[in-house]
Amino acid sequence: MVYDAIIIGTGVSGLSCAIKLKELGKSCLVLEKGSLTTAKACGGGITNKALSLLALLDINTSDFLDHDAKIVTKTKQFFSDGSIKVYDYTKQSTAIKYAIGIKRQSFDSVLVKRAMKAGVEIIRDYHVESIFYDSFVHVDDFAGKTLVYATGGVWGNQQDNLNSTKTLGMSINIEAEMNLTDNVFYFYIDDAYYGGYAWVFPNGTNRWNIGVWQKGDFRSLKENFEQFYANTLSNKVTRFISKESPKSGYICCGNAEEYLKKDNVYYVGECARFASDQNGEGIYQAVLSGIKAATDICNNS
Numbered sequence: 001m002v003y004d005a006i007i008i009g010t011g012v013s014g015l016s017c018a019i020k021l022k023e024l025g026k027s028c029l030v031l032e033k034g035s036l037t038t039a040k041a042c043g044g045g046i047t048n049k050a051l052s053l054l055a056l057l058d059i060n061t062s063d064f065l066d067h068d069a070k071i072v073t074k075t076k077q078f079f080s081d082g083s084i085k086v087y088d089y090t091k092q093s094t095a096i097k098y099a100i101g102i103k104r105q106s107f108d109s110v111l112v113k114r115a116m117k118a119g120v121e122i123i124r125d126y127h128v129e130s131i132f133y134d135s136f137v138h139v140d141d142f143a144g145k146t147l148v149y150a151t152g153g154v155w156g157n158q159q160d161n162l163n164s165t166k167t168l169g170m171s172i173n174i175e176a177e178m179n180l181t182d183n184v185f186y187f188y189i190d191d192a193y194y195g196g197y198a199w200v201f202p203n204g205t206n207r208w209n210i211g212v213w214q215k216g217d218f219r220s221l222k223e224n225f226e227q228f229y230a231n232t233l234s235n236k237v238t239r240f241i242s243k244e245s246p247k248s249g250y251i252c253c254g255n256a257e258e259y260l261k262k263d264n265v266y267y268v269g270e271c272a273r274f275a276s277d278q279n280g281e282g283i284y285q286a287v288l289s290g291i292k293a294a295t296d297i298c299n300n301s
């Protein structure tokens with residue numbers, strides 16, 4: 001069988017592309033090197049515009065609430081000069097007037113469940129290492145009319161000649177009672193983060209993601225993260241319950257395109273350097289590029 005598309009990666013962009021392809025009546029195979037819901041470094045902040053796109057794939061707020069997600073109605077930005085800025089989702093003209101805070105693993109499991117329901121064929125623990133091209137694309141014995149790279153923000157892959165910004169984030173999920181409101185994304189902006197910020201996001205009942213995102217001097221990230229984490233524990237946590245291991249990852253920012261394409265090969269999500277260099281958001285862009293690439297594949301087949 002020759003698939004309409006072989007997709008590498010079951011992250012946000014790969015699964016969005018696969019779900020859209022199935023909806024358009026196209027066949028696809030998704031190959032994932034890890035398990036389907038490996039815990040990834042992520043704040044789990046899903047903005048209103050990301051939710052609007054996900055709704056187009058029939059992935060809705062109730063799916064996230066079933067996984068103990070939190071509805072977030074405001075962001076609060078704290079600046080080092082003491083000023084505070086509040087952004088109110090409820091006052092936006094958008095159809096969806098809130099964001100969602102969810103554990104990234106739970107978010108991924110919602111996407112995987114939706115992909116399964118759509119009949120997407122997925123093979124996990126399959127590390128794609130070599131690809132052969134003739135009139136089709138071949139990955140071992142699998143053949144496709146197109147190939148979609150959805151391999152995420154790994155610096156050093158074939159797209160590094162792009163005009164892009166390498167940024168780095170580190171975060172941890174904790175379970176704790178805090179003297180913070182669990183319907184707000186909290187941002188702490190400071191020069192120490194080189195144009196980035198630290199954050200505390202609610203992502204479940206008494207569950208929070210705490211992290212730091214930096215655009216420069218990556219050697220100081222771990223120390224900045226540890227300091228911010230310790231400050232948060234001492235100033236905001238009223239009852240600590242448990243924590244997971246911290247995780248870090250690149251956020252590859254800067255490409256204004258919706259996806260990249262060369263002949264019958266597409267690049268979507270962060271491997272196209274598609275995250276925002278303004279705020280590090282990458283999920284909205286990953287869903288958008290997945291959907292747009294699927295539509296282009298369909299239009300050209």
Ligand SMILES: Cc1cc2nc3c(=O)[nH]c(=O)nc-3n(C[C@H](O)[C@H](O)[C@H](O)COP(=O)(O)OP(=O)(O)OC[C@H]3O[C@@H](n4cnc5c(N)ncnc54)[C@H](O)[C@@H]3O)c2cc1C
Nearest residue numbers: 009011012013033042043045128152169249269270282283
């Ligand atoms: C610390 C941190 C916090 C963040 N917080 C937020 C946030 O709150 N909100 C937000 O919108 N964005 C956030 N982001 C960014 C967001 O997580 C990413 O932009 C998004 O996950 C990118 O999706 P993707 O599909 O491009 O890649 P991914 O979701 O990373 O998926 C890539 C997949 O490809 C697989 N893969 C890679 N190579 C191969 C191979 N050779 N063979 C087979 N499979 C392969 C990987 O295993 C992985 O599953 C954060 C990022 C970091 C690092």
